[in-house]
Amino acid sequence: MENHSLSISNTPETPCLPLKVKIFAPNIEQMHVVDHLKGCPSEEKRNVLVESARLARGNIQDLAELNVGEFDAVIFPGGFGVAKNLCSWAVEGKNCTVNALVKSTLEAFHSAKKPIGLCCISPVLAAKVFPGCEVTVGQRKNIDGRLQFFCSETSIATGPVVKWNLD
Incomplete structure (x- = not known):
């Protein structure tokens, strides 16, 4: 997907927050691979989970294994990975569809009244999943x-x- 990092600092206002972060990605084929050296699509095929594991340095799980009861919140990073792989926004715009597993994850956190963080382009996921959003x-x-x-x-x-x- 994209190279994102989570920065958590402990200050006098927030001393030693007991935060545990787990990274998940769907086990699906990427929409396409871009050769960033040449600036054009590549014929190579990649898996979203495998590519995300490369970026997360292996510390990742299949989104299908996520148990909402084990988490206080969910955060979706942004970038073209979301627009191309978690939904079809990159090619279909407002008529996009959301990956079924991503949709069910958002719905589960919403039903549990747990916070959902959406960065960059990922708020389009909420707009498609939640009526009235x-x-x-x-x-x-x-x-x-x-x-x-x-x-x-x-x-x-x-x-x-x-x-x-x-x-």
Whole structure:
């Protein structure tokens, strides 16, 4: 997927947080592989779980093994890995579909009323999975070009908007 890291610091306000992090990825074929040296698609085939294990240095499990009861929250990183492999946003935009296992994971955390963190492009997962969830996508400069705004398909807002009721 993408090279993301989780940084957790202990400060006087948050001393020695007893956090345990586990990384999961679906055991599926990647949409496609890009040769970043040449900047073009490669004929090579890769598996999302295997590639994610490379980035996570092996400390990873198949998303199918995730037990919601063992976790306090879930965080989905962003990037093209999400847009191409966890859903079809990269090619279908607002008409995308979400991987069934990713969808069931989000639904399980939502049903358990546990926090769901969505970074970068991954909020589109929530917009597709949860009826009534509205997110903004993209950016737009204001009139003088200094500030950037986020845009949805139907409206422009002055920042990221997520309308989501956990009840």
